Amino acid sequence: xxxxxxxxxxxxxxxxxxxxxxxxxxxxxxxxxxxxxxxxxxxxxxxxxxxxxxxxxxxxxxxxxxxxxxxxxxxxxxxxxxxxxxxxxxxxxxxxxxxxxxxxxxxxxxxxxxxxxxxxxxxxxxxxxxxxxxxxxxxxxxxxxxxxxxxxxxxxxxxxxxxxxxxxxxxxxxxxxxxxxxxxxxxxxxxxxxxxxxxxxxxxxxxxxxxxxxxxxxxxxxxxxxxxxxxxxxxxxxxxxxxxxxxxxxxxxxxxxxxxxxxxxxxxxxxxxxxxxxxxxxxxxxxxxxxxxxxxxxxxxxxxxxxxxx
Amino acid sequence: xxxxxxxxxxxxxxxxxxxxxxxxxxxxxxxxxxxxxxxxxxxxxxxxxxxxxxxxxxxxxxxxxxxxxxxxxxxxxxxxxxxxxxxxxxxxxxxxxxxxxxxxxxxxxxxxxxxxxxxxxxxxxxxxxxxxxxxxxxxxxxxxxxxxxxxxxxxxxxxxxxxxxxxxxxxxxxxxxxxxxxxxxxxxxxxxxxxxxxxxxxxxxxxxxxxxxxxxxxxxxxxxxxxxxxxxxxxxxxxxxxxxxxxxxxxxxxxxxxxxxxxxxxxxxxxxxxxxxxxxxxxxxxxxxxxxxxxxxxxxxxxxxxxxxxxxxxxxxxxxxxxxxxxxxxxxxxxxxxxxxxxxxxxxxxxxxxxxxxxxxxxxxxxxxxxxxxxxxxxxxxxxxxxxxxxxxxxxxxxxxxxxxxxxxxxxxxxxxxxxxxxxxxxxxxxxxxx
Numbered sequence: 001x002x003x004x005x006x007x008x009x010x011x012x013x014x015x016x017x018x019x020x021x022x023x024x025x026x027x028x029x030x031x032x033x034x035x036x037x038x039x040x041x042x043x044x045x046x047x048x049x050x051x052x053x054x055x056x057x058x059x060x061x062x063x064x065x066x067x068x069x070x071x072x073x074x075x076x077x078x079x080x081x082x083x084x085x086x087x088x089x090x091x092x093x094x095x096x097x098x099x100x101x102x103x104x105x106x107x108x109x110x111x112x113x114x115x116x117x118x119x120x121x122x123x124x125x126x127x128x129x130x131x132x133x134x135x136x137x138x139x140x141x142x143x144x145x146x147x148x149x150x151x152x153x154x155x156x157x158x159x160x161x162x163x164x165x166x167x168x169x170x171x172x173x174x175x176x177x178x179x180x181x182x183x184x185x186x187x188x189x190x191x192x193x194x195x196x197x198x199x200x201x202x203x204x205x206x207x208x209x210x211x212x213x214x215x216x217x218x219x220x221x222x223x224x225x226x227x228x229x230x231x232x233x234x235x236x237x238x239x240x241x242x243x244x245x246x247x248x249x250x251x252x253x254x255x256x257x258x259x260x261x262x263x264x265x266x267x268x269x270x271x272x273x274x275x276x277x278x279x280x281x282x283x284x285x286x287x288x289x290x291x292x293x294x295x296x297x298x299x300x301x302x303x304x305x306x307x308x309x310x
Numbered sequence: 311x312x313x314x315x316x317x318x319x320x321x322x323x324x325x326x327x328x329x330x331x332x333x334x335x336x337x338x339x340x341x342x343x344x345x346x347x348x349x350x351x352x353x354x355x356x357x358x359x360x361x362x363x364x365x366x367x368x369x370x371x372x373x374x375x376x377x378x379x380x381x382x383x384x385x386x387x388x389x390x391x392x393x394x395x396x397x398x399x400x401x402x403x404x405x406x407x408x409x410x411x412x413x414x415x416x417x418x419x420x421x422x423x424x425x426x427x428x429x430x431x432x433x434x435x436x437x438x439x440x441x442x443x444x445x446x447x448x449x450x451x452x453x454x455x456x457x458x459x460x461x462x463x464x465x466x467x468x469x470x471x472x473x474x475x476x477x478x479x480x481x482x483x484x485x486x487x488x489x490x491x492x493x494x495x496x497x498x499x500x501x502x503x504x505x506x507x508x509x510x511x512x513x514x515x516x517x518x519x520x521x522x523x524x525x526x527x528x529x530x531x532x533x534x535x536x537x538x539x540x541x542x543x544x545x546x547x548x549x550x551x552x553x554x555x556x557x558x559x560x561x562x563x564x565x566x567x568x569x570x571x572x573x574x575x576x577x578x579x580x581x582x583x584x585x586x587x588x589x590x591x592x593x594x595x596x597x598x599x600x601x602x603x604x605x606x607x608x609x610x611x612x613x614x615x616x617x618x619x620x621x622x623x624x625x626x627x628x629x630x631x632x633x634x635x636x637x638x639x640x641x642x643x644x645x646x647x648x649x650x651x652x653x654x655x656x657x658x659x660x661x662x663x664x665x666x667x668x669x670x671x672x673x674x675x676x677x678x679x680x681x682x683x684x685x686x687x688x689x690x691x692x693x694x695x696x697x698x699x700x701x702x703x704x705x706x707x708x709x710x711x712x713x714x715x716x717x718x719x720x721x722x723x724x725x726x727x728x729x730x731x732x733x734x735x736x737x738x739x740x741x742x743x744x745x
Binding site: 059060061062063064082148164167170171259260261272275276277278279 | 390391394395397398415418419420421450451514567570575632702704705708709712713716717742
């Protein structure tokens with residue numbers, strides 16, 4: 001929207017000078033208004049309100065008085081052991097899901113890029129997890145992980161790999177890995193599709209030239225496919241990271257952050273603070289802190305990738 | 311200029327829209343005699359109990375065409391989140407089914423209507439003071455109020471395999487002369503033979519169970535100094551924790567694999583004779599009656615006695631929202647819904663104990679069948695649980711106590727370490743609420 005506006009404005013300004021430009025600018029603004037109002041009301045407004053809340057001691061309740069407390073929420077956050085534990089879990093979750101998801105999706109994308117039989121069918125099949133809402137995925141996997149009636153326990157026992165039922169989602173050490181597996185499964189389709197699109201954009205001639213020069217398949221993948229895919233990889237992994245660290249619905253349905261907070265992602269922590277214990281101000285602080293962290297991590301990551309490219 | 315006009319127009323339109331919404335909301339309030347409608351959020355979930363609830367609502371609607379009650383099905387799993395958001399949005403259900411631990415927080419935040427002085431005398435006198443204590447809380451501004459009507463209570467009893475008791479020559483105790491904890495431990499040893507464990511402690515959610523039973527030895531876990539509550543884990547509090555731990559790891563009379571189970575999960579093993587006794591809440595009898603294989607004989611054993619047989623009690627409650635537009639009609643509905651006849655129906659439907667004295671003397675509540683006599687008699691041991699009055703208990707429970715107790719019973723930390731965590735970390739949590 002802004003791009004088109006810029007483009008139509010500039011030549012006019014060059015030819016006729018200032019007054020015309022400002023009138024046209026006003027008209028553009030007027031035309032944009034219908035689209036701008038919902039954005040202002042439903043996105044920018046709540047965002048600013050959330051940031052404002054982060055600097056208050058807002059609590060739930062009819063007789064609570066909200067006052068401005070400056071940075072004290074941020075101070076509390078820095079010394080809150082539960083927050084750091086949750087933050088650590090959030091990072092483990094986001095990094096491992098993003099990385100493993102990327103590796104698995106790249107493999108799948110390479111496979112689907114080959115000229116296999118039933119290719120159209122398998123491509124559709126790979127999209128299935130994407131078509132499901134997170135709550136349904138959570139419920140489905142809860143059944144898979146069920147200690148007594150779950151298909152996972154009965155399969156593993158049938159294969160002789162396990163001699164007793166494991167309570168996957170309630171075991172202190174297994175719960176987080178079990179949830180991560182679901183996270184990977186859920187996010188694979190979009191990563192696969194994006195990588196597949198990228199793979200199809202890799203010029204065939206490069207591969208042919210490599211082939212003629214006697215490069216092995218592995219060498220061609222490493223020196224041709226991967227560098228060609230780089231922009232796509234940077235984009236999809238950074239998007240995945242943001243999605244994953246802000247993940248809520250899936251884990252809420254699977255474990256509600258249990259057992260004993262072992263899967264309490266930052267967003268679950270914020271949700272509990274706000275809607276279970278009623279500390280709205282503190283929860284808003286958490287939200288702001290996560291935004292800062294995500295921006296910092298992305299800034300570093302994308303900045304480094306860009307520098308390497310140039 | 312034009313932009314500004316447009317903005318103003320848009321703002322006016324939005325203001326008009328929102329005004330339209332809110333006036334539509336308040337439109338049905340008003341003059342006496344006009345028919346009103348109430349929303350009733352019920353958390354009943356057992357089939358018989360849902361049927362009993364709906365039946366009573368239908369009966370009311372037939373008798374009171376002017377006050378129409380709409381039954382809304384809620385769930386214990388997410389009732390807190392649902393209520394907090396609807397309270398904050400200003401449109402809560404008029405009549406709310408919940409339990410007394412939840413009411414404490416809601417009351418201090420001003421979400422609920424103080425019912426003291428609003429309830430009819432016969433309802434007030436039908437429910438003993440001990441039960442009213444479980445719904446009397448501070449209003450967050452220094453006063454006290456009654457924030458619900460308590461109607462169902464649960465006590466901890468022991469469900470036992472009759473044949474295994476007979477084989478070991480263990481007589482079934484009466485409510486007048488219950489087992490002490492020491493006797494219980496001896497009997498557990500007698501019953502532990504071969505593949506059979508004497509007892510199974512399902513402690514997936516250990517906090518309320520441990521805190522309620524701790525009162526057997528006078529363990530309160532909290533002390534209040536004026537308005538400020540702090541955690542205390544002294545010898546009285548440690549007694550029950552230590553005894554359960556001993557059964558698991560010293561006497562080896564309790565099955566450690568039952569530890570991670572929820573209340574109903576050990577039932578298949580119990581039917582199969584893997585455990586002889588199952589400490590459980592009275593409502594579990596319903597599942598035993600429905601699911602036990604034919605020929606399985608079971609018996610309800612009265613609550614154990616330490617220095618006393620006292621148990622902490624919480625109750626299920628009906629409350630009126632402070633934002634309700636028809637508080638008087640809502641109170642009238644509650645008074646009808648919880649009269650002694652209806653309480654007997656609801657208690658039977660949920661397999662719990664009625665608070666109403668008249669309902670408890672109903673023949674269906676005192677029959678020996680399915681242990682109703684033992685269950686109903688255990689109501690006299692119920693005293694208000696100290697944690698009910700502690701602001702921030704919910705956060706203490708989920709962040710500190712649940713993990714600490716789980717780790718202690720899994721034998722990963724010692725009793726001293728568990729006690730230290732409960733107190734140190736716990737007081738840090740409570741501090742936020744004491745401000």
